[in-house]
Amino acid sequence: MTLAFKPAETFRKDFTYRNSEAGILRFPFPFAEDTYMYSVNIEPHLPGGPSPAYDHAFDVDEHYVAECKERAIVLAEDPNRCKVLPHMTEAQWDTLELIMESFAKDYPEHFSLQKNGTRWSWENRPLGLKDSFTFGDLSSLPYEPFEYITRQAQGDFTLQDQRDNNLFVDGGMVTTQADWSLEFDIGMTFHEWHGPVPLAHQLGVFDRALKFLLRLQYGQPVRRLNWTMTINPRLDTSPENYPVWGPDRNTVTPENVAQKVHLRVELQTLFRLPRSNAILFGIRCYLASVAELARVEKWRKRLHRVLRDLPPELEDYKGLTRYRKLVVDYLAPFDDGAPLSRGPQPDQTIL
Amino acid sequence: MSGPKLNLRVRSIEPLSPLLKRFELEMADGGEVPPFGPGAHLRFNLQGDHQRWKNAYSLVTPPTERRRYAVIVRRVEHSRGGSAFMHETVKPGQILEASVPANLFPVSQIARKHLLISGGIGITPFLSYLAAFKSKAAGYELHHFCRAKEAEIFGHLLRDHESSRIHIHAGTEFNLSSVLSSQPLGTHLYTCGPEGLMDLVLDTARTHGWPASKLHSESFGSAHMGGAPFIAILKRSGAEIAVREDQTLLEAIEEAGFEPTNLCRGGACGECLTRVLEGEPEHRDHYLDEGERASNCSIMICVSRAKTNRIVLDL
Incomplete structure (x- = not known):
């Protein structure tokens, strides 16, 4: 499929972000069953699955150019959204190489990478960038390598150093986050930065996930989905900007609920990096309004059931308290209670 | 999960001693070898006439080298057969299957200084360490233990590195306690070689108050x-x-x-x-x-x- 980018879309003020019909059908819908609870839902990040969003190491979609512009706006306002601790330089180059090689291989019409030993030439046609640099030489790029390449990728990224049988979040590019702060979390251990999550600690989810991730192997990336909901298609729901977006939650009415409330899905990917032995954590955010999702018969019914029966701790942690009932009431008339197929796939190819 | 496989062509085989051979390998398709970090190893799937072996060998090439890999294989006396197969059957031009590099012995990214203590063939992971330290100008000190008749061979393997930081001990007096009690704060200790050596090094370090987080070891062979x-x-x-x-x-x-x-x-x-x-x-x-x-x-x-x-x- 050729990608038609929508460079004028916005994720703030007038919020012109929309999904095309193909965009709706490829949405990585997170609910395989009618109920939701935390689990160690980690699987190999191999091509294929219920959505084309899983087909490549890093998914590039119709929102690519607009999301890169949005990132640049956030960074101009707050440069601290990108931070990497000094011992992670090797991991920065690992990240640059992984993303450049993946983009060039998976989207050759949009990206190309030429290598002549350590002399590399990179072309990013959608963003109109062309740079030559020396791999390993920090002075040869306009930004540090991690910032350079993650300014050209959708979704947030963090870098985890592995030591003392733990993972430390020692770097990141975080501008499209669901209410967490890199500046606050940087340097924390795995359990520290997951501290606020309810219920999952008691289930032993983080102990098992950490043990698993410490053994993550190069060449065998893994993925999982996480989700929450966001008012308006706003990527930057950061603690730093809470005063800007927090009040939006009071603006939902029965009339605007389907347009205003968005399901926010994070496709989280984890890659062992070869030189540094660090782990790159990709947190790719997908947004679709309730109205868009309701165009898929299975999804409108399943979303209704999941939200209706959501445990109160999760409703509170995900910040849905003020409007969950409005969404459930909106979706209820569409749900006849008929059994739905297992798995998250849309079960239809046109809308 | 077994992970992606590489087809590697044996480029050359260099005998280093009666028991040691160095194998240079390149991608059978002529491309770049996947990157790796200091301490990484390749696990080979060796297919003999009647038997299969899966042997892991440390990469000894500098991590920046993308045209080829190299490993050093010691022919083990009471071998299960894998090292004998490598020594006697494998010939230049042959294609070997290996997994992509994995690393169970990485260097610490926060160490102020790296103290390396190896014995015999346990030197191999440190050969990629030394290449990486050289390019980053990191502080290090290496103590290598071997038999007197092999001192020259190991000296040759270490010839490209600063001789003031490299100490080969072939039967000479050595005071482990004094080395372990006189390191600057922030030093990380790595040891690789026979179990007896590693146990002695780690026990002595603990006795001198080294915290577990600064001790790293990789077992080779006997386990x-x-x-x-x-x-x-x-x-x-x-x-x-x-x-x-x-x-x-x-x-x-x-x-x-x-x-x-x-x-x-x-x-x-x-x-x-x-x-x-x-x-x-x-x-x-x-x-x-x-x-x-x-x-x-x-x-x-x-x-x-x-x-x-x-x-x-x-x-």
């Missing part, structure tokens, strides 16, 4: 040597497998046509952890903690064996 034969029963299939004295439990299971999950094949990574339903394991791994060992409920099948004549596994 997965053979032992008394025994019978393994795989509960789920009912298969009854005779484990010979010259093979590991994992190899015997694979020989019988099963493919249990595994990775490092050296008792370190935890991937092959298997539940024990009956019988008593003889633990030889570095993964299980004291409590897990004592409970006899789990076994790392890549290196551990059975104390009892029979062991029943949840496989």
Whole structure:
């Protein structure tokens, strides 16, 4: 499929972000069953699955150019959204190489990478960038390598150093986050930065996930989905900007609920990096309004059931308290209670 | 998960001594070899006429080298056959299958100084360390122990590095305590070689108050040597497998046509952890903690064996 980018879309003020019909059908819908609870839902990040969003190491979609512009706006306002601790330089180059090689291989019409030993030439046609640099030489790029390449990728990224049988979040590019702060979390251990999550600690989810991730192997990336909901298609729901977006939650009415409330899905990917032995954590955010999702018969019914029966701790942690009932009431008339197929796939190819 | 495979063509084989050979390998398709970090290894799938071996060897090339890999193989006296196969059967031009590099012995990114202590063939992971330290101008000190007749060979392998930082000890007096008690704060210690050497180094370091977080070791060789034969029963299939004295439990299971999950094949990574339903394991791994060992409920099948004549596994 050729990608038609929508460079004028916005994720703030007038919020012109929309999904095309193909965009709706490829949405990585997170609910395989009618109920939701935390689990160690980690699987190999191999091509294929219920959505084309899983087909490549890093998914590039119709929102690519607009999301890169949005990132640049956030960074101009707050440069601290990108931070990497000094011992992670090797991991920065690992990240640059992984993303450049993946983009060039998976989207050759949009990206190309030429290598002549350590002399590399990179072309990013959608963003109109062309740079030559020396791999390993920090002075040869306009930004540090991690910032350079993650300014050209959708979704947030963090870098985890592995030591003392733990993972430390020692770097990141975080501008499209669901209410967490890199500046606050940087340097924390795995359990520290997951501290606020309810219920999952008691289930032993983080102990098992950490043990698993410490053994993550190069060449065998893994993925999982996480989700929450966001008012308006706003990527930057950061603690730093809470005063800007927090009040939006009071603006939902029965009339605007389907347009205003968005399901926010994070496709989280984890890659062992070869030189540094660090782990790159990709947190790719997908947004679709309730109205868009309701165009898929299975999804409108399943979303209704999941939200209706959501445990109160999760409703509170995900910040849905003020409007969950409005969404459930909106979706209820569409749900006849008929059994739905297992798995998250849309079960239809046109809308 | 077994992971992506590489087809590597043997470019050249250089005998370093009667027991050591250096193999240079390149991608069979002519492309770049995948990147790796200091301490990484390749696990080869070696296919003999009647037997298969999966042997892991440390990469000794500088991590910046993308045209080729190199490994050094010691011909092990009481070999299970893999190192003998590498020494005697493998020829230049031959294609070998290997997994992409994995790293169970990475360098610390926060160390102020790296103190390396190796014995014999245990030098191999440090050859990629030294190349990386050189390019980053990191502080280090290497002590290598070997037999007097091999001192020259190891000296040759280390010739490109600052001689003031490299100390080869071939039967000469050496005061381990004094080296371990006189390091600057922020030093990390790495040791690789025979079990006896590593145990001595780590015990001495602990005695001198080194915290566990600054101690790193990689076992080589002896951990997965053979032992008394025994019978393994795989509960789920009912298969009854005779484990010979010259093979590991994992190899015997694979020989019988099963493919249990595994990775490092050296008792370190935890991937092959298997539940024990009956019988008593003889633990030889570095993964299980004291409590897990004592409970006899789990076994790392890549290196551990059975104390009892029979062991029943949840496989």
